[in-house]
Amino acid sequence: MNVTIIEHTPNPEQTVALAARLCYSPISIDDLREKLESTDIEQFLDKIMSLGHHSVLEHASFTFGIEGISRVTTHQLVRHRIASFSQQSQRYVSHKEHFTSIMPNSIAMDPDAREIFAFMSETVHKAYAQLVELGIPAEDARYILPNATETKIIMTMNARELRHFFALRCCQRAQWEIREMSVEMLRQVKKIAPVIFRDAGPGCASGPCPEGVFCCGQTAEVREFFKKLD
Ligand SMILES: Cc1cc2nc3c(=O)[nH]c(=O)nc-3n(C[C@H](O)[C@H](O)[C@H](O)COP(=O)(O)OP(=O)(O)OC[C@H]3O[C@@H](n4cnc5c(N)ncnc54)[C@H](O)[C@@H]3O)c2cc1C
Numbered sequence: 001m002n003v004t005i006i007e008h009t010p011n012p013e014q015t016v017a018l019a020a021r022l023c024y025s026p027i028s029i030d031d032l033r034e035k036l037e038s039t040d041i042e043q044f045l046d047k048i049m050s051l052g053h054h055s056v057l058e059h060a061s062f063t064f065g066i067e068g069i070s071r072v073t074t075h076q077l078v079r080h081r082i083a084s085f086s087q088q089s090q091r092y093v094s095h096k097e098h099f100t101s102i103m104p105n106s107i108a109m110d111p112d113a114r115e116i117f118a119f120m121s122e123t124v125h126k127a128y129a130q131l132v133e134l135g136i137p138a139e140d141a142r143y144i145l146p147n148a149t150e151t152k153i154i155m156t157m158n159a160r161e162l163r164h165f166f167a168l169r170c171c172q173r174a175q176w177e178i179r180e181m182s183v184e185m186l187r188q189v190k191k192i193a194p195v196i197f198r199d200a201g202p203g204c205a206s207g208p209c210p211e212g213v214f215c216c217g218q219t220a221e222v223r224e225f226f227k228k229l230d
Contacts, residue, residue: 001066001068001069001177001180001181001184002065002066002067002068003064003065003066003181003184003185004064004065004188005062005063005064005065005188005189006063006064006065008060008061008062008189008192009059009060009061009062012059012060012062012159012192012193012196013041013042013045013060013196014036015059016045016048016056016057016059016060016159017036017040017041017044017048018032018033018036019056019059020044020045020048020053020056021035021036021044023053023056041195042195045195045196046195049196054160057158057159057160057196058158058160058161060158060159060193060196061156061157061158061159062156062157062158062159062189063155063156064157064185065154066152066153066154066155066181067152068102068152069102069150069152069153070101070102070149070150070151070177071145071146071147071149071151072102072148072175072177073175073177073178073181074087074151074153075147076169076178077153077178080157080165082157082158082160082164083155083156083157083161083165084155084157085153085155086153086154086155087152087153087154088151088153090138090139090142090145090149091137091138091142092138093138094132094138094141095125095128095138095142095145096128096129096132096133096138099121099124099125099128099145099149100149100150101117101121101146101149101150102148102149102150102177103117103148104177105176117148120146121146121148124144124146127144128144128145131144159193159196159197162189162197162200163196163197165182165185166182166185166186166200166201166202167200167201167202167203167210169181170182170183170186170200170202170205171202171203171204171211171216172202172216172218173211173214173216183229186200186201186226186229187229187230190229190230191230200226201226201229202222202226204219204222204223205222205223205226205227
């Protein structure tokens, strides 16, 4: 899996702080910009976040390039509606020459399971290639491709949606591949906007576990992990 931030709002924390300040100030935007200082920004952002004035976070956005993930994961990812996506097409990009699948660890660690998985991947690839050779268009041949098929996607989310996304997908209850991806995304955005994402992570990173009876029972360890994530 390869996750990188391709682009982001140049000064996300200043931009968010400026937007928030504007709401409570009678002075001009130019004067507000001049007044903003870095210490001021940190204190102010903390206050805004604790008050729940989260709409101002929508002024900062981040674009990620994600490669080497399965269609299992992108299918879950695109359920997040407050985001923009561009995914490699299986209509226009044929898998005839190149087909890669993502193998979960549970399968990779078991020699018998690994063999079954490898056999199925190879068989599916051969069948796909034969269909394409018979003149079946890639958009139809793809119907036999598995969930494990590797894909790539570019995704843009604003900081408010990212915090929501992390709350759901960094949780121990989330599926392993999307969790791995979202933890890596969080690690990277924290470097760019440390105040905005200071307490981001699964629900339990900033409050009680929201999972109720489904709680993983490892709240203390999970909190510690996300506190130290850098
Ligand atoms: C552990 C886990 C298990 C899951 N299991 C399943 C499953 O078995 N089956 C399944 O179908 N899905 C499942 N999902 C997906 C889940 O139901 C959501 O579709 C997905 O997590 C996106 O969440 P969201 O709707 O909160 O977020 P987003 O789409 O990112 O939206 C963010 C927020 O915007 C608001 N919003 C967005 N659109 C609307 C709208 N139309 N109307 C009102 N408010 C809106 C909501 O407040 C929402 O929380 C699972 C998710 C997780 C994390």
